[in-house]
Amino acid sequence: MCYRNFDKLAEKTSPQITGTAYLKEELTPTQIGALKDRILALENVQRVSFKSKKDVVDELQSFLGAAGTSALPGSELFPDVLEMEVKKDLSSDKIQIIKGVVARLPEVAEVDFSDDWLAQYKKISQVVKILGLVVMGFMIVGCSFLIANFMGMRHQSRRNEIEIVNLIGADRNFILTPYIWEGIIEGVAGATVAITILLFIKTLFAGFVSAHWSTFLGVPTWSFLSFTQVVVVFAIGVTMALLGGITVFLRFQEDTL
Numbered sequence: 574m575c576y577r578n579f580d581k582l583a584e585k586t587s588p589q590i591t592g593t594a595y596l597k598e599e600l601t602p603t604q605i606g607a608l609k610d611r612i613l614a615l616e617n618v619q620r621v622s623f624k625s626k627k628d629v630v631d632e633l634q635s636f637l638g639a640a641g642t643s644a645l646p647g648s649e650l651f652p653d654v655l656e657m658e659v660k661k662d663l664s665s666d667k668i669q670i671i672k673g674v675v676a677r678l679p680e681v682a683e684v685d686f687s688d689d690w691l692a693q694y695k696k697i698s699q700v701v702k703i704l705g706l707v708v709m710g711f712m713i714v715g716c717s718f719l720i721a722n723f724m725g726m727r728h729q730s731r732r733n734e735i736e737i738v739n740l741i742g743a744d745r746n747f748i749l750t751p752y753i754w755e756g757i758i759e760g761v762a763g764a765t766v767a768i769t770i771l772l773f774i775k776t777l778f779a780g781f782v783s784a785h786w787s788t789f790l791g792v793p794t795w796s797f798l799s800f801t802q803v804v805v806v807f808a809i810g811v812t813m814a815l816l817g818g819i820t821v822f823l824r825f826q827e828d829t830l
Contacts, residue, residue, distance in 0.1 A: 576701050578796050592657040592686040608680045620658040626651045717816040756814030764810035
């Protein structure tokens with residue numbers, strides 16, 4: 574669930590590669606307009622928008638929760654900027670070409686693009702995904718052993734009854750079926766509890782996000798698991814229960830040999 578919201582947040586905050594050109598001081602509106610036209614005429618540049626020093630400071634104050642309360646220290650050092658939006662999935666080489674052309678313009682002091690940030694995000698996203706799968710794998714294996722041991726203990730505690738039923742001619746499936754159903758019911762119950770806890774956590778985070786971060790992040794709600802992921806949670810619970818049932822079956826085989 575954390576990975577899903579992390580991915581959603583990244584898509585909202587940076588749906589595609591953007592660049593920022595920090596302008597030199599004392600440029601006239603005519604110069605800024607001409608500069609916008611020159612940058613917009615570059616290949617693969619889709620949109621160019623101007624933000625004055627005041628707009629940049631106001632956005633930062635809004636993010637920090639200090640809008641309208643006090644002047645931001647050092648705000649006089651912020652320059653006017655031009656924000657550039659380039660085509661989606663543009664290669665790194667082409668981005669560097671655009672960056673080099675814009676940086677050489679006499680009105681531009683410095684240029685920064687978000688491609689480095691996106692590259693780091695992709696690496697972090699991949700690590701989080703792999704780490705999540707590894708942790709999930711360890712949890713499944715560990716919980717399967719716990720369930721198998723508990724079901725094995727139940728088998729041992731009912732050993733006398735099983736032997737009696739076995740002696741009077743009961744079929745092996747008749748003896749083992751209650752263990753399988755018991756495990757499946759407990760697996761479904763455990764998955765239901767897990768989903769309920771996640772839903773409770775999601776509700777808490779949704780209130781926090783909507784109260785403090787929704788305006789800046791553009792994510793008004795904390796996303797829950799998708800329908801497919803909920804189904805996977807229940808499937809994992811039932812699978813672990815079946816693994817426990819197999820353990821009981823193996824112990825029953827040992828006892829009957």
